Amino acid sequence: MQTDPTKDIGSVFGRSWTLLSSNWIIIVPAIIIGIIAGLIAALVTPTYYMDTSGVYPVPVYHSMLGLSLVVGTMIATFVGMLANVVILTMTTGMAAAAWKTGKAMISDGMDALRRPNVLSAMLMLIVVSLVLSLLTLVTLGLAGLISLVVFFFLIYTIAAAVVGGFSGMDALKESFEVAKTSWLTTLIVVVLLGVVAFLATLLAAAFHFVPFIGPIIAAAISGVIVAFFSLVLVGEYNDLRGRAHPAVAAQPPFTAPPAVPPL
Structure with missing residues:
Protein backbone atom coordinates (compact mmCIF):
# COMPACT_ATOMS: atom_id res chain seq x y z
CA MET A 1 0.00 0.00 0.00
CA GLN A 2 1.33 3.41 -0.96
CA THR A 3 1.31 5.68 2.08
CA ASP A 4 3.19 8.59 0.54
CA PRO A 5 3.10 8.54 -3.27
CA THR A 6 4.96 11.85 -3.55
CA LYS A 7 7.87 10.76 -1.38
CA ASP A 8 10.37 10.17 -4.17
CA ILE A 9 8.81 12.06 -7.08
CA GLY A 10 10.51 15.33 -6.21
CA SER A 11 13.91 13.69 -5.94
CA VAL A 12 13.44 11.90 -9.29
CA PHE A 13 12.45 15.14 -11.02
CA GLY A 14 15.34 17.00 -9.43
CA ARG A 15 17.88 14.31 -10.24
CA SER A 16 16.55 14.09 -13.81
CA TRP A 17 17.14 17.80 -14.34
CA THR A 18 20.63 17.53 -12.84
CA LEU A 19 21.48 14.66 -15.18
CA LEU A 20 20.08 16.56 -18.16
CA SER A 21 22.07 19.66 -17.21
CA SER A 22 25.28 17.67 -17.44
CA ASN A 23 24.20 15.58 -20.46
CA TRP A 24 22.66 17.98 -22.96
CA ILE A 25 23.53 15.53 -25.71
CA ILE A 26 20.35 13.62 -24.78
CA ILE A 27 18.31 16.25 -26.64
CA VAL A 28 20.11 15.62 -29.95
CA PRO A 29 18.06 12.60 -31.17
CA ALA A 30 14.77 14.46 -30.75
CA ILE A 31 16.05 17.45 -32.72
CA ILE A 32 17.64 15.54 -35.61
CA ILE A 33 14.97 12.86 -36.00
CA GLY A 34 12.23 15.44 -35.54
CA ILE A 35 13.62 17.56 -38.37
CA ILE A 36 13.95 14.54 -40.67
CA VAL A 44 4.50 13.42 -48.82
CA THR A 45 1.68 15.84 -47.95
CA PRO A 46 0.46 17.55 -51.15
CA THR A 47 -0.01 21.29 -51.35
CA TYR A 48 -3.42 22.43 -52.56
CA TYR A 49 -3.50 24.66 -55.62
CA MET A 50 -6.22 25.42 -58.12
CA ASP A 51 -5.91 23.77 -61.52
CA THR A 52 -6.51 26.49 -64.11
CA SER A 53 -4.97 24.64 -67.03
CA GLY A 54 -8.13 22.79 -67.90
CA VAL A 55 -6.19 19.53 -68.20
CA TYR A 56 -8.29 17.84 -65.53
CA PRO A 57 -12.07 18.17 -65.24
CA VAL A 58 -13.01 19.64 -61.85
CA PRO A 59 -14.50 16.40 -60.39
CA VAL A 60 -11.45 14.39 -61.46
CA TYR A 61 -9.07 17.01 -60.12
CA HIS A 62 -10.74 17.10 -56.71
CA SER A 63 -10.86 13.30 -56.56
CA MET A 64 -7.14 13.12 -57.25
CA LEU A 65 -6.47 15.82 -54.68
CA GLY A 66 -8.59 14.07 -52.06
CA LEU A 67 -6.86 10.74 -52.62
CA SER A 68 -3.40 12.28 -52.48
CA LEU A 69 -4.30 14.12 -49.28
CA VAL A 70 -5.53 10.92 -47.63
CA VAL A 71 -2.50 8.88 -48.68
CA GLY A 72 -0.08 11.67 -47.82
CA THR A 73 -1.66 12.19 -44.41
CA MET A 74 -1.52 8.47 -43.66
CA ILE A 75 2.16 8.30 -44.60
CA LYS A 100 23.56 4.39 -14.15
CA THR A 101 26.88 6.13 -14.74
CA ALA A 121 8.67 -3.44 -27.75
CA MET A 122 8.91 -0.55 -30.22
CA LEU A 123 6.94 -2.57 -32.76
CA MET A 124 4.20 -3.27 -30.23
CA LEU A 125 3.95 0.43 -29.37
CA ILE A 126 3.65 1.33 -33.05
CA VAL A 127 0.90 -1.26 -33.52
CA VAL A 128 -0.99 0.08 -30.50
CA SER A 129 -0.60 3.65 -31.79
CA LEU A 130 -1.91 2.70 -35.22
CA VAL A 131 -4.93 0.94 -33.72
CA LEU A 132 -5.71 3.93 -31.51
CA SER A 133 -5.36 6.29 -34.47
CA LEU A 134 -7.80 4.22 -36.51
CA LEU A 135 -10.24 4.08 -33.61
CA THR A 136 -10.02 7.84 -33.17
CA LEU A 137 -10.67 8.33 -36.88
CA VAL A 138 -13.61 5.92 -36.99
CA THR A 139 -15.22 7.28 -33.81
CA LEU A 140 -14.62 10.91 -34.82
CA GLY A 141 -12.36 11.53 -31.85
CA LEU A 142 -14.45 9.74 -29.23
CA ALA A 143 -11.63 7.24 -28.69
CA GLY A 144 -9.45 10.02 -27.31
CA LEU A 145 -10.31 9.03 -23.74
CA ILE A 146 -9.31 5.44 -24.48
CA SER A 147 -6.01 6.73 -25.85
CA LEU A 148 -5.34 8.61 -22.62
CA VAL A 149 -6.00 5.50 -20.55
CA VAL A 150 -3.75 3.40 -22.79
CA PHE A 151 -1.03 6.05 -22.62
CA PHE A 152 -1.26 6.01 -18.82
CA PHE A 153 -0.76 2.26 -18.51
CA LEU A 154 1.86 1.93 -21.26
CA ILE A 155 3.97 4.92 -20.23
CA TYR A 156 6.80 2.71 -18.91
CA THR A 157 6.94 0.36 -21.92
CA ILE A 158 10.24 1.53 -23.41
CA ALA A 159 11.82 1.87 -19.97
CA ALA A 160 10.72 -1.70 -19.24
CA ALA A 161 12.41 -2.85 -22.44
CA VAL A 162 15.62 -0.83 -22.10
CA VAL A 163 16.09 -1.06 -18.33
CA GLY A 164 14.10 -4.16 -17.41
CA GLY A 165 15.03 -6.25 -20.45
CA PHE A 166 11.42 -7.11 -21.34
CA SER A 167 10.45 -7.89 -24.93
CA GLY A 168 7.40 -7.09 -27.03
CA MET A 169 4.13 -7.81 -25.29
CA ASP A 170 5.95 -8.51 -22.03
CA ALA A 171 7.19 -4.91 -21.99
CA LEU A 172 3.60 -3.69 -22.36
CA LYS A 173 2.48 -6.02 -19.58
CA GLU A 174 5.32 -4.86 -17.34
CA SER A 175 4.38 -1.21 -17.89
CA PHE A 176 0.74 -2.01 -17.16
CA GLU A 177 1.67 -3.83 -13.95
CA VAL A 178 3.94 -1.04 -12.72
CA ALA A 179 1.39 1.68 -13.53
CA LYS A 180 -1.43 -0.33 -11.93
CA THR A 181 0.51 -1.11 -8.77
CA SER A 182 1.68 2.49 -8.34
CA TRP A 183 -1.26 4.19 -10.03
CA LEU A 184 -1.33 7.26 -7.80
CA THR A 185 2.39 7.94 -8.20
CA THR A 186 2.10 7.41 -11.94
CA LEU A 187 -0.89 9.75 -12.11
CA ILE A 188 1.02 12.49 -10.31
CA VAL A 189 3.99 11.99 -12.64
CA VAL A 190 1.76 12.14 -15.73
CA VAL A 191 0.04 15.33 -14.51
CA LEU A 192 3.35 17.01 -13.68
CA LEU A 193 4.85 16.04 -17.02
CA GLY A 194 1.71 17.30 -18.73
CA VAL A 195 2.06 20.68 -17.05
CA VAL A 196 5.72 20.87 -18.03
CA ALA A 197 4.86 19.93 -21.62
CA PHE A 198 2.09 22.54 -21.78
CA LEU A 199 4.33 25.34 -20.54
CA ALA A 200 7.16 24.28 -22.84
CA THR A 201 4.76 24.18 -25.80
CA LEU A 202 3.70 27.76 -25.10
CA LEU A 203 7.34 28.81 -24.90
CA ALA A 204 8.24 27.00 -28.12
CA ALA A 205 5.24 28.51 -29.92
CA ALA A 206 6.40 32.00 -28.97
CA PHE A 207 9.77 31.41 -30.64
CA HIS A 208 8.15 30.28 -33.90
CA PHE A 209 7.57 33.94 -34.73
CA VAL A 210 11.28 34.75 -34.50
CA PRO A 211 12.81 34.72 -38.01
CA PHE A 212 15.44 32.10 -38.85
CA ILE A 213 16.44 30.99 -35.35
CA GLY A 214 12.89 30.71 -34.00
CA PRO A 215 12.14 27.20 -35.33
CA ILE A 216 15.60 26.03 -34.22
CA ILE A 217 15.01 27.25 -30.68
CA ALA A 218 11.54 25.67 -30.69
CA ALA A 219 13.04 22.34 -31.80
CA ALA A 220 15.65 22.57 -29.05
CA ILE A 221 12.94 23.17 -26.45
CA SER A 222 11.06 20.12 -27.72
CA GLY A 223 14.27 18.10 -27.47
CA VAL A 224 14.78 19.21 -23.88
CA ILE A 225 11.25 18.14 -22.96
CA VAL A 226 11.61 14.69 -24.54
CA ALA A 227 14.98 14.16 -22.85
CA PHE A 228 13.62 15.27 -19.47
CA PHE A 229 10.58 13.01 -19.85
CA SER A 230 12.81 10.03 -20.62
CA LEU A 231 15.01 10.71 -17.61
CA VAL A 232 11.98 11.01 -15.33
CA LEU A 233 10.36 7.83 -16.65
CA VAL A 234 13.56 5.82 -16.29
CA GLY A 235 14.02 7.13 -12.76
CA GLU A 236 10.42 6.40 -11.81
CA TYR A 237 10.53 2.96 -13.39
CA ASN A 238 13.63 2.11 -11.39
CA ASP A 239 11.79 3.14 -8.21
CA LEU A 240 8.36 1.68 -8.96
CA ARG A 241 9.17 -1.72 -10.44
CA GLY A 242 10.26 -2.87 -6.99
CA ARG A 243 6.69 -2.30 -5.79
CA ALA A 244 5.27 -4.32 -8.66
CA HIS A 245 7.84 -7.09 -8.15
CA PRO A 246 8.89 -7.22 -4.47
CA ALA A 247 10.98 -10.33 -5.09
CA VAL A 248 13.06 -8.46 -7.65
CA ALA A 249 13.56 -5.53 -5.30
CA ALA A 250 14.67 -7.89 -2.54
CA GLN A 251 17.41 -9.42 -4.64
CA PRO A 252 20.95 -8.20 -3.95
CA PRO A 253 22.55 -6.07 -6.66
CA PHE A 254 24.38 -7.94 -9.39
CA THR A 255 28.10 -8.25 -8.95
CA ALA A 256 30.45 -9.68 -11.50
CA PRO A 257 32.15 -12.96 -10.55
CA PRO A 258 35.84 -12.78 -9.71
CA ALA A 259 38.18 -13.10 -12.62
CA VAL A 260 39.69 -16.52 -13.18
CA PRO A 261 43.47 -16.33 -12.79
CA PRO A 262 45.43 -17.42 -15.86
CA LEU A 263 46.83 -20.93 -15.82
Whole structure:
Protein backbone atom coordinates (compact mmCIF):
# COMPACT_ATOMS: atom_id res chain seq x y z
CA MET A 1 0.00 0.00 0.00
CA GLN A 2 1.33 3.41 -0.96
CA THR A 3 1.31 5.68 2.08
CA ASP A 4 3.19 8.59 0.54
CA PRO A 5 3.10 8.54 -3.27
CA THR A 6 4.96 11.85 -3.55
CA LYS A 7 7.87 10.76 -1.38
CA ASP A 8 10.37 10.17 -4.17
CA ILE A 9 8.81 12.06 -7.08
CA GLY A 10 10.51 15.33 -6.21
CA SER A 11 13.91 13.69 -5.94
CA VAL A 12 13.44 11.90 -9.29
CA PHE A 13 12.45 15.14 -11.02
CA GLY A 14 15.34 17.00 -9.43
CA ARG A 15 17.88 14.31 -10.24
CA SER A 16 16.55 14.09 -13.81
CA TRP A 17 17.14 17.80 -14.34
CA THR A 18 20.63 17.53 -12.84
CA LEU A 19 21.48 14.66 -15.18
CA LEU A 20 20.08 16.56 -18.16
CA SER A 21 22.07 19.66 -17.21
CA SER A 22 25.28 17.67 -17.44
CA ASN A 23 24.20 15.58 -20.46
CA TRP A 24 22.66 17.98 -22.96
CA ILE A 25 23.53 15.53 -25.71
CA ILE A 26 20.35 13.62 -24.78
CA ILE A 27 18.31 16.25 -26.64
CA VAL A 28 20.11 15.62 -29.95
CA PRO A 29 18.06 12.60 -31.17
CA ALA A 30 14.77 14.46 -30.75
CA ILE A 31 16.05 17.45 -32.72
CA ILE A 32 17.64 15.54 -35.61
CA ILE A 33 14.97 12.86 -36.00
CA GLY A 34 12.23 15.44 -35.54
CA ILE A 35 13.62 17.56 -38.37
CA ILE A 36 13.95 14.54 -40.67
CA ALA A 37 10.40 13.38 -39.90
CA GLY A 38 9.09 16.90 -40.49
CA LEU A 39 10.79 17.10 -43.88
CA ILE A 40 9.40 13.71 -44.91
CA ALA A 41 5.90 14.72 -43.80
CA ALA A 42 6.17 17.94 -45.80
CA LEU A 43 7.27 16.03 -48.90
CA VAL A 44 4.50 13.42 -48.82
CA THR A 45 1.68 15.84 -47.95
CA PRO A 46 0.46 17.55 -51.15
CA THR A 47 -0.01 21.29 -51.35
CA TYR A 48 -3.42 22.43 -52.56
CA TYR A 49 -3.50 24.66 -55.62
CA MET A 50 -6.22 25.42 -58.12
CA ASP A 51 -5.91 23.77 -61.52
CA THR A 52 -6.51 26.49 -64.11
CA SER A 53 -4.97 24.64 -67.03
CA GLY A 54 -8.13 22.79 -67.90
CA VAL A 55 -6.19 19.53 -68.20
CA TYR A 56 -8.29 17.84 -65.53
CA PRO A 57 -12.07 18.17 -65.24
CA VAL A 58 -13.01 19.64 -61.85
CA PRO A 59 -14.50 16.40 -60.39
CA VAL A 60 -11.45 14.39 -61.46
CA TYR A 61 -9.07 17.01 -60.12
CA HIS A 62 -10.74 17.10 -56.71
CA SER A 63 -10.86 13.30 -56.56
CA MET A 64 -7.14 13.12 -57.25
CA LEU A 65 -6.47 15.82 -54.68
CA GLY A 66 -8.59 14.07 -52.06
CA LEU A 67 -6.86 10.74 -52.62
CA SER A 68 -3.40 12.28 -52.48
CA LEU A 69 -4.30 14.12 -49.28
CA VAL A 70 -5.53 10.92 -47.63
CA VAL A 71 -2.50 8.88 -48.68
CA GLY A 72 -0.08 11.67 -47.82
CA THR A 73 -1.66 12.19 -44.41
CA MET A 74 -1.52 8.47 -43.66
CA ILE A 75 2.16 8.30 -44.60
CA ALA A 76 2.96 11.43 -42.61
CA THR A 77 1.10 10.05 -39.58
CA PHE A 78 2.98 6.76 -39.72
CA VAL A 79 6.31 8.55 -40.13
CA GLY A 80 5.46 10.69 -37.12
CA MET A 81 4.61 7.64 -35.02
CA LEU A 82 7.79 5.87 -36.05
CA ALA A 83 9.89 8.95 -35.37
CA ASN A 84 8.36 9.42 -31.92
CA VAL A 85 9.02 5.81 -30.93
CA VAL A 86 12.60 5.95 -32.22
CA ILE A 87 13.22 9.23 -30.40
CA LEU A 88 11.75 7.85 -27.18
CA THR A 89 13.85 4.70 -27.46
CA MET A 90 17.11 6.53 -28.10
CA THR A 91 16.56 9.06 -25.34
CA THR A 92 15.52 6.29 -22.95
CA GLY A 93 18.71 4.38 -23.72
CA MET A 94 20.74 7.52 -23.07
CA ALA A 95 18.70 8.32 -19.95
CA ALA A 96 19.32 4.83 -18.57
CA ALA A 97 23.06 5.30 -19.07
CA ALA A 98 22.89 8.71 -17.38
CA TRP A 99 21.09 7.27 -14.34
CA LYS A 100 23.56 4.39 -14.15
CA THR A 101 26.88 6.13 -14.74
CA GLY A 102 26.09 9.85 -14.77
CA LYS A 103 27.18 10.06 -18.40
CA ALA A 104 25.17 9.60 -21.61
CA MET A 105 26.35 9.28 -25.19
CA ILE A 106 24.67 8.91 -28.57
CA SER A 107 26.05 5.36 -28.69
CA ASP A 108 23.87 4.49 -25.68
CA GLY A 109 20.79 5.39 -27.69
CA MET A 110 22.02 3.47 -30.73
CA ASP A 111 22.74 0.43 -28.58
CA ALA A 112 19.14 0.51 -27.33
CA LEU A 113 17.87 0.56 -30.92
CA ARG A 114 19.96 -2.49 -31.80
CA ARG A 115 18.62 -4.69 -28.99
CA PRO A 116 16.06 -7.24 -30.29
CA ASN A 117 13.88 -7.03 -27.18
CA VAL A 118 13.70 -3.24 -27.47
CA LEU A 119 12.86 -3.44 -31.18
CA SER A 120 9.99 -5.81 -30.43
CA ALA A 121 8.67 -3.44 -27.75
CA MET A 122 8.91 -0.55 -30.22
CA LEU A 123 6.94 -2.57 -32.76
CA MET A 124 4.20 -3.27 -30.23
CA LEU A 125 3.95 0.43 -29.37
CA ILE A 126 3.65 1.33 -33.05
CA VAL A 127 0.90 -1.26 -33.52
CA VAL A 128 -0.99 0.08 -30.50
CA SER A 129 -0.60 3.65 -31.79
CA LEU A 130 -1.91 2.70 -35.22
CA VAL A 131 -4.93 0.94 -33.72
CA LEU A 132 -5.71 3.93 -31.51
CA SER A 133 -5.36 6.29 -34.47
CA LEU A 134 -7.80 4.22 -36.51
CA LEU A 135 -10.24 4.08 -33.61
CA THR A 136 -10.02 7.84 -33.17
CA LEU A 137 -10.67 8.33 -36.88
CA VAL A 138 -13.61 5.92 -36.99
CA THR A 139 -15.22 7.28 -33.81
CA LEU A 140 -14.62 10.91 -34.82
CA GLY A 141 -12.36 11.53 -31.85
CA LEU A 142 -14.45 9.74 -29.23
CA ALA A 143 -11.63 7.24 -28.69
CA GLY A 144 -9.45 10.02 -27.31
CA LEU A 145 -10.31 9.03 -23.74
CA ILE A 146 -9.31 5.44 -24.48
CA SER A 147 -6.01 6.73 -25.85
CA LEU A 148 -5.34 8.61 -22.62
CA VAL A 149 -6.00 5.50 -20.55
CA VAL A 150 -3.75 3.40 -22.79
CA PHE A 151 -1.03 6.05 -22.62
CA PHE A 152 -1.26 6.01 -18.82
CA PHE A 153 -0.76 2.26 -18.51
CA LEU A 154 1.86 1.93 -21.26
CA ILE A 155 3.97 4.92 -20.23
CA TYR A 156 6.80 2.71 -18.91
CA THR A 157 6.94 0.36 -21.92
CA ILE A 158 10.24 1.53 -23.41
CA ALA A 159 11.82 1.87 -19.97
CA ALA A 160 10.72 -1.70 -19.24
CA ALA A 161 12.41 -2.85 -22.44
CA VAL A 162 15.62 -0.83 -22.10
CA VAL A 163 16.09 -1.06 -18.33
CA GLY A 164 14.10 -4.16 -17.41
CA GLY A 165 15.03 -6.25 -20.45
CA PHE A 166 11.42 -7.11 -21.34
CA SER A 167 10.45 -7.89 -24.93
CA GLY A 168 7.40 -7.09 -27.03
CA MET A 169 4.13 -7.81 -25.29
CA ASP A 170 5.95 -8.51 -22.03
CA ALA A 171 7.19 -4.91 -21.99
CA LEU A 172 3.60 -3.69 -22.36
CA LYS A 173 2.48 -6.02 -19.58
CA GLU A 174 5.32 -4.86 -17.34
CA SER A 175 4.38 -1.21 -17.89
CA PHE A 176 0.74 -2.01 -17.16
CA GLU A 177 1.67 -3.83 -13.95
CA VAL A 178 3.94 -1.04 -12.72
CA ALA A 179 1.39 1.68 -13.53
CA LYS A 180 -1.43 -0.33 -11.93
CA THR A 181 0.51 -1.11 -8.77
CA SER A 182 1.68 2.49 -8.34
CA TRP A 183 -1.26 4.19 -10.03
CA LEU A 184 -1.33 7.26 -7.80
CA THR A 185 2.39 7.94 -8.20
CA THR A 186 2.10 7.41 -11.94
CA LEU A 187 -0.89 9.75 -12.11
CA ILE A 188 1.02 12.49 -10.31
CA VAL A 189 3.99 11.99 -12.64
CA VAL A 190 1.76 12.14 -15.73
CA VAL A 191 0.04 15.33 -14.51
CA LEU A 192 3.35 17.01 -13.68
CA LEU A 193 4.85 16.04 -17.02
CA GLY A 194 1.71 17.30 -18.73
CA VAL A 195 2.06 20.68 -17.05
CA VAL A 196 5.72 20.87 -18.03
CA ALA A 197 4.86 19.93 -21.62
CA PHE A 198 2.09 22.54 -21.78
CA LEU A 199 4.33 25.34 -20.54
CA ALA A 200 7.16 24.28 -22.84
CA THR A 201 4.76 24.18 -25.80
CA LEU A 202 3.70 27.76 -25.10
CA LEU A 203 7.34 28.81 -24.90
CA ALA A 204 8.24 27.00 -28.12
CA ALA A 205 5.24 28.51 -29.92
CA ALA A 206 6.40 32.00 -28.97
CA PHE A 207 9.77 31.41 -30.64
CA HIS A 208 8.15 30.28 -33.90
CA PHE A 209 7.57 33.94 -34.73
CA VAL A 210 11.28 34.75 -34.50
CA PRO A 211 12.81 34.72 -38.01
CA PHE A 212 15.44 32.10 -38.85
CA ILE A 213 16.44 30.99 -35.35
CA GLY A 214 12.89 30.71 -34.00
CA PRO A 215 12.14 27.20 -35.33
CA ILE A 216 15.60 26.03 -34.22
CA ILE A 217 15.01 27.25 -30.68
CA ALA A 218 11.54 25.67 -30.69
CA ALA A 219 13.04 22.34 -31.80
CA ALA A 220 15.65 22.57 -29.05
CA ILE A 221 12.94 23.17 -26.45
CA SER A 222 11.06 20.12 -27.72
CA GLY A 223 14.27 18.10 -27.47
CA VAL A 224 14.78 19.21 -23.88
CA ILE A 225 11.25 18.14 -22.96
CA VAL A 226 11.61 14.69 -24.54
CA ALA A 227 14.98 14.16 -22.85
CA PHE A 228 13.62 15.27 -19.47
CA PHE A 229 10.58 13.01 -19.85
CA SER A 230 12.81 10.03 -20.62
CA LEU A 231 15.01 10.71 -17.61
CA VAL A 232 11.98 11.01 -15.33
CA LEU A 233 10.36 7.83 -16.65
CA VAL A 234 13.56 5.82 -16.29
CA GLY A 235 14.02 7.13 -12.76
CA GLU A 236 10.42 6.40 -11.81
CA TYR A 237 10.53 2.96 -13.39
CA ASN A 238 13.63 2.11 -11.39
CA ASP A 239 11.79 3.14 -8.21
CA LEU A 240 8.36 1.68 -8.96
CA ARG A 241 9.17 -1.72 -10.44
CA GLY A 242 10.26 -2.87 -6.99
CA ARG A 243 6.69 -2.30 -5.79
CA ALA A 244 5.27 -4.32 -8.66
CA HIS A 245 7.84 -7.09 -8.15
CA PRO A 246 8.89 -7.22 -4.47
CA ALA A 247 10.98 -10.33 -5.09
CA VAL A 248 13.06 -8.46 -7.65
CA ALA A 249 13.56 -5.53 -5.30
CA ALA A 250 14.67 -7.89 -2.54
CA GLN A 251 17.41 -9.42 -4.64
CA PRO A 252 20.95 -8.20 -3.95
CA PRO A 253 22.55 -6.07 -6.66
CA PHE A 254 24.38 -7.94 -9.39
CA THR A 255 28.10 -8.25 -8.95
CA ALA A 256 30.45 -9.68 -11.50
CA PRO A 257 32.15 -12.96 -10.55
CA PRO A 258 35.84 -12.78 -9.71
CA ALA A 259 38.18 -13.10 -12.62
CA VAL A 260 39.69 -16.52 -13.18
CA PRO A 261 43.47 -16.33 -12.79
CA PRO A 262 45.43 -17.42 -15.86
CA LEU A 263 46.83 -20.93 -15.82
